[in-house]
Amino acid sequence: MSRENPTPAPGARRGPTPPPLTGDPILRTVSRAVFALVILFALLLLWRGHNAPGGGFIAGLMTACALILHRIAYGHSALRLDPARLVPWGLALSFLTGLVPYLLGRPFLKSDYGYLTTALTGKFEWASALLFDLGVYLVVVGASLAIAYGLAEVNPQERVEDDQ
Amino acid sequence: MTLAVFLPFLLAALCAGLGPRLGRRTGYVAALAFVPALLLAGPLSAMPGAVPALEVTRWVPTLDLALAFRGDGFSLLFAVLVGVIGTLASLYAVAYLSERERFGRFYSYLLLFGGSMLGLVLSDNLIALFGFWELTSVTSFLLIGLWHTRSAARDGAVKAFLVSALGGLGLLAAVAMIGIAGGSTSLSGLNLEALRASPLFTPALLLVLLAAFTKSAQLPFHLWLPTAMEAPTPVSAFLHSATMVKAGVVLVAKFGLLFGSSPLWGGIIVPVGLATLVWGAWIALRQTDLKALLAYSTVSQLGLLMSLYGLADAEGNFAATAHLLNHAAFKAALFFVVGIIDHETGTREIPLLGGLRKALPLTFAAALLASLSMAGVPPLGGFISKELFYEAMLHQGPVFIAVAVLGSALTFAYSFRLLRVFWGPRRHPAGVQPHEAPPGLLLPAGLLTLGALAFGLLPGSVEALTRTAQNALDFATYTSHLSLWHGVTPALLATLLTWGLGAVLIWQAGRVAILGRRLTPRVNANTVYYALTEGVNVLSSRLIARTQGLALPDQLRLMLGAAALIAGYAVWRAPQVFHPIGTPPLALLPVAALLVAGAVGVLLARSRLTAVVVTGLTGFGSAAAFLGLRAPDLALTQLLVEAVTVILYLLAFRYLPRGGDLPRARWRLRLDLLLAASMGLGATLLVLAGVRFLAPPISPYYLENSYELAGGRNVVNVLLVDFRGFDTLGEIVVVGTVALAVLALVRLGKGGRPRPEASAPPPSPETPPAPPRIKEET
Numbered sequence: 046m047s048r049e050n051p052t053p054a055p056g057a058r059r060g061p062t063p064p065p066l067t068g069d070p071i072l073r074t075v076s077r078a079v080f081a082l083v084i085l086f087a088l089l090l091l092w093r094g095h096n097a098p099g100g101g102f103i104a105g106l107m108t109a110c111a112l113i114l115h116r117i118a119y120g121h122s123a124l125r126l127d128p129a130r131l132v133p134w135g136l137a138l139s140f141l142t143g144l145v146p147y148l149l150g151r152p153f154l155k156s157d158y159g160y161l162t163t164a165l166t167g168k169f170e171w172a173s174a175l176l177f178d179l180g181v182y183l184v185v186v187g188a189s190l191a192i193a194y195g196l197a198e199v200n201p202q203e204r205v206e207d208d209q
Numbered sequence: 210m211t212l213a214v215f216l217p218f219l220l221a222a223l224c225a226g227l228g229p230r231l232g233r234r235t236g237y238v239a240a241l242a243f244v245p246a247l248l249l250a251g252p253l254s255a256m257p258g259a260v261p262a263l264e265v266t267r268w269v270p271t272l273d274l275a276l277a278f279r280g281d282g283f284s285l286l287f288a289v290l291v292g293v294i295g296t297l298a299s300l301y302a303v304a305y306l307s308e309r310e311r312f313g314r315f316y317s318y319l320l321l322f323g324g325s326m327l328g329l330v331l332s333d334n335l336i337a338l339f340g341f342w343e344l345t346s347v348t349s350f351l352l353i354g355l356w357h358t359r360s361a362a363r364d365g366a367v368k369a370f371l372v373s374a375l376g377g378l379g380l381l382a383a384v385a386m387i388g389i390a391g392g393s394t395s396l397s398g399l400n401l402e403a404l405r406a407s408p409l410f411t412p413a414l415l416l417v418l419l420a421a422f423t424k425s426a427q428l429p430f431h432l433w434l435p436t437a438m439e440a441p442t443p444v445s446a447f448l449h450s451a452t453m454v455k456a457g458v459v460l461v462a463k464f465g466l467l468f469g470s471s472p473l474w475g476g477i478i479v480p481v482g483l484a485t486l487v488w489g490a491w492i493a494l495r496q497t498d499l500k501a502l503l504a505y506s507t508v509s510q511l512g513l514l515m516s517l518y519g520l521a522d523a524e525g526n527f528a529a530t531a532h533l534l535n536h537a538a539f540k541a542a543l544f545f546v547v548g549i550i551d552h553e554t555g556t557r558e559i560p561l562l563g564g565l566r567k568a569l570p571l572t573f574a575a576a577l578l579a580s581l582s583m584a585g586v587p588p589l590g591g592f593i594s595k596e597l598f599y600e601a602m603l604h605q606g607p608v609f610i611a612v613a614v615l616g617s618a619l620t621f622a623y624s625f626r627l628l629r630v631f632w633g634p635r636r637h638p639a640g641v642q643p644h645e646a647p648p649g650l651l652l653p654a655g656l657l658t659l660g661a662l663a664f665g666l667l668p669g670s671v672e673a674l675t676r677t678a679q680n681a682l683d684f685a686t687y688t689s690h691l692s693l694w695h696g697v698t699p700a701l702l703a704t705l706l707t708w709g710l711g712a713v714l715i716w717q718a719g720r721v722a723i724l725g726r727r728l729t730p731r732v733n734a735n736t737v738y739y740a741l742t743e744g745v746n747v748l749s750s751r752l753i754a755r756t757q758g759l760a761l762p763d764q765l766r767l768m769l770g771a772a773a774l775i776a777g778y779a780v781w782r783a784p785q786v787f788h789p790i791g792t793p794p795l796a797l798l799p800v801a802a803l804l805v806a807g808a809v810g811v812l813l814a815r816s817r818l819t820a821v822v823v824t825g826l827t828g829f830g831s832a833a834a835f836l837g838l839r840a841p842d843l844a845l846t847q848l849l850v851e852a853v854t855v856i857l858y859l860l861a862f863r864y865l866p867r868g869g870d871l872p873r874a875r876w877r878l879r880l881d882l883l884l885a886a887s888m889g890l891g892a893t894l895l896v897l898a899g900v901r902f903l904a905p906p907i908s909p910y911y912l913e914n915s916y917e918l919a920g921g922r923n924v925v926n927v928l929l930v931d932f933r934g935f936d937t938l939g940e941i942v943v944v945g946t947v948a949l950a951v952l953a954l955v956r957l958g959k960g961g962r963p964r965p966e967a968s969a970p971p972p973s974p975e976t977p978p979a980p981p982r983i984k985e986e987t
Contacts, residue, residue, distance in 0.1 A: 090845075094923060094926045095920070095921040095922070095923060095926055095927070095930075096921055096922040096923050097922070097923055098841040098842045098845055098923060098925075099842075099845070099923070099926070100842070100923070100925075100926045100929065100930075101930075102846060102929075103842075103845050103846050103849055106846070106849035106850065106852075106853055107849055109853060110849065110852055110853060110856070113853075113856050117856075129948065129949070129952060132944075132945040132948060132949075133945075135941065135945075136941060136942060136945060139937075139938055139941060140938065143934060143935075143938060153934075153935065154930075154931065154934035154935055154938070155931070156919050156920075156930060156931040156934070158919065158920030159920075170920065172919075172920055172921065174919065174921065174926075174927070174930040174931055177930045177934060177937075178926075178930055180941070181930075181937060181941050184941040184944055184945050185941070185944060187945070187948065188944045188945055188947065188948030189853055189948070191948045191949075191951070191952050192857065192947075192948055192951045192952070192955075193853075193856060193857060193860060195951060195952045195955040195956060196857065196860040196861055196955055197860055198955075
């Protein structure tokens with residue numbers, strides 16, 4: 046990774062402070078093991094949300110948890126872009142999925158669904174609501190990560206003494 | 210018509226993107242946006258007889274809201290006018306603006322404004338009309354504040370917005386009242402008898418007047434229009450001649466059909482209009498800045514138009530429509546001329562300029578004709594419409610005609626004052642050599658001046674145009690004709706008197722100026738405005754200092770106390786029926802115990818970390834309860850929210866002072882206990898009162914239909930993404946906004962957002978640390 050968190054030189058007053066547990070070897074190992082699993086599970090939640098418990102909001106929170114864990118463990122973000130940028134894209138996606146049925150003369154945000162049968166997957170349902178959910182997912186990931194990263198990056202004016 | 214309204218909006222987006230690439234040539238693209246509006250001249254020419262076309266685009270049928278555009282004679286006439294001036298302003302700006310201007314921004318604002326103005330004049334739906342009305346306020350705010358680095362521009366924009374938004378609120382209420390009383394939201398489909406008989410009639414009338422007066426800068430709301438001249442000159446020409454300020458006039462003209470029957474309507478508008486005519490002209494006469502002179506002249510002319518439309522009879526409507534056309538022609542031309550003078554000499558101050566006639570002969574010709582039209586001198590259009598104005602005022606009574614003559618004499622005087630920069634010895638700021646403007650600047654001014662001339666020399670032309678509006682504004686029975694010479698009538702005598710008075714004013718200019726200085730009132734609309742805004746600022750900052758400056762625990766106490774009071778009040782006012790909530794499943798009892806234990810644990814916790822962990826107990830307990838009540842979706846969400854909350858808590862901990870620093874006096878503990886108890890009691894009662902299944906539950910509908918209609922077996926998810934998808938959309942907007950707000954807060958004091966590129970140099974320890982920038986930047 047090119048973006049290593051610069052460790053603050055003694056006496057330097059500015060620059061990001063590493064979150065409390067950064068560099069902890071146990072946390073690093075656990076995070077590495079768990080990260081992909083959590084993301085996969087989040088995507089599964091997103092996918093099956095239409096028919097079983099799950100959905101964009103939950104999946105988004107779960108993804109955010111995985112990314113924050115990674116961030117705390119390693120000190121840099123696994124996401125290569127500013128998470129705040131996900132928010133407008135997610136909003137746009139959700140809005141567009143709503144707009145398309147409206148332009149086709151149906152109520153705003155009316156979802157559509159159907160079934161596809163392929164040799165590999167068998168009978169399988171698609172729903173336009175998934176796109177809407179994807180937008181929700183992006184917004185939730187972006188917003189919660191932006192807040193968490195913002196808090197992690199800020200240079201505190203006042204510290205708890207027994208911290209670190 | 211729908212296209213004419215929407216093309217400017219579409220091209221505005223395009224121009225915003227093209228601006229940086231095309232530079233000033235974006236103006237040619239912008240001019241294209243007004244082509245459909247110009248093409249409305251086709252249906253307009255068929256107008257006195259043709260049936261008005263109605264184009265309806267469905268929007269929100271359940272609210273009776275549709276984009277209905279109705280092309281009657283008046284709205285088409287106005288739309289074409291907006292199109293003409295809009296095209297000319299776009300083209301003029303190509304030559305006028307400097308190379309460093311942000312063209313994308315400028316032209317997209319201009320087009321957004323033009324589009325909303327077209328929507329406003331063509332709209333037949335009351336709610337859409339209000340929407341376009343507010344859009345003109347917002348876009349003119351953007352236009353006036355275009356050069357937002359100048360404080361005068363910011364002040365002008367804010368002032369314009371505050372004043373016209375005040376009227377906008379009035380219009381919203383009026384539109385609602387008219388819709389309720391008239392039984393329709395369609396302007397042409399209103400039930401006029403029901404409306405006139407309704408008790409809402411008078412309040413609606415007054416609110417419409419408030420809207421019209423604020424928008425059209427009538428006394429005492431005229432303060433915003435002169436400061437609106439901070440906008441670039443092409444914008445001023447557009448704003449002042451055809452559009453923004455005439456929105457109020459359009460409203461009065463259109464709603465005259467609804468409210469004209471009431472004596473209150475004309476009884477308020479006509480005096481206010483005439484007072485504005487005189488007062489605006491009087492202030493215009495005292496200006497030294499050419500553009501300020503024109504701005505006050507617009508205030509004054511709007512007063513004239515208002516007083517005519519306010520009569521709401523055939524004669525007034527006819528005269529007003531004729532003058533509307535004349536005013537658009539000469540006022541836009543004059544703004545263009547002033548723009549040329551500013552462009553060539555670098556100043557607009559009358560005392561600094563003189564003898565420009567030789568350097569700018571063509572500009573001088575345009576200025577001469579346009580000012581003479583404004584002064585009401587034959588053979589120009591302004592003369593004819595002024596005669597009509599006098600005719601109408603003569604029928605109203607001697608006081609009216611006297612005021613009208615006084616106002617017109619002042620108009621006459623300031624028109625000549627404007628021309629003074631072309632006469633006399635040659636004078637202009639050192640270092641500039643004024644020479645004739647490029648054709649791009651001259652052509653728009655010239656075309657409009659020729660229009661003013663044609664209106665005078667061929668009175669039939671303006672009459673034909675005026676006649677197109679006759680059915681829409683109900684003066685079809687009006688038979689008088691326009692002509693330059695209509696015999697020696699009282700109106701002509703009044704005109705001669707006007708010229709005499711005007712000549713005296715010009716001759717005694719020095720004494721008039723002294724008189725003007727002496728008569729300047731100490732309190733005027735501007736001082737009142739600044740006193741008000743200042744007062745609001747002081748009040749709010751005091752309020753904030755009193756409430757937000759408290760320690761965090763005190764703020765929380767205030768909030769909780771207020772919540773407890775409100776909850777208690779609600780329960781006390783509501784019928785105190787607590788229905789049995791049924792027997793909760795026994796399996797939930799341990800969970801309930803866990804929740805209570807968590808709540809008590811927080812109170813006992815001595816360290817912050819313990820408190821957070823124990824709070825988590827209640828959160829996870831709620832998740833368990835959701836699971837027990839067979840709501841797996843909610844349980845999942847609650848679990849994850851808990852996890853994220855704990856993370857955020859931990860991150861925020863680093864900035865908090867150590868717990869236990871705050872003094873814990875005994876009385877404070879008692880107060881807290883009391884607050885907590887009353888808050889808990891209030892919340893419990895509120896929940897209990899809320900658990901009343903009086904109406905049949907709606908959940909079976911979703912259970913039955915979610916699979917049929919939306920193809921999902923997870924009812925909660927189907928609810929979120931389909932049945933109530935709009936709510937979800939709103940919620941994610943809230944989530945995004947909150948994230949942005951938190952980012953803004955936590956990044957306060959950092960020098961900008963962190964760069965995502967790896968190439969950003971790490972902060973070197975040698976550079977001295979920048980001081981924290983948390984101080985207010987006001």
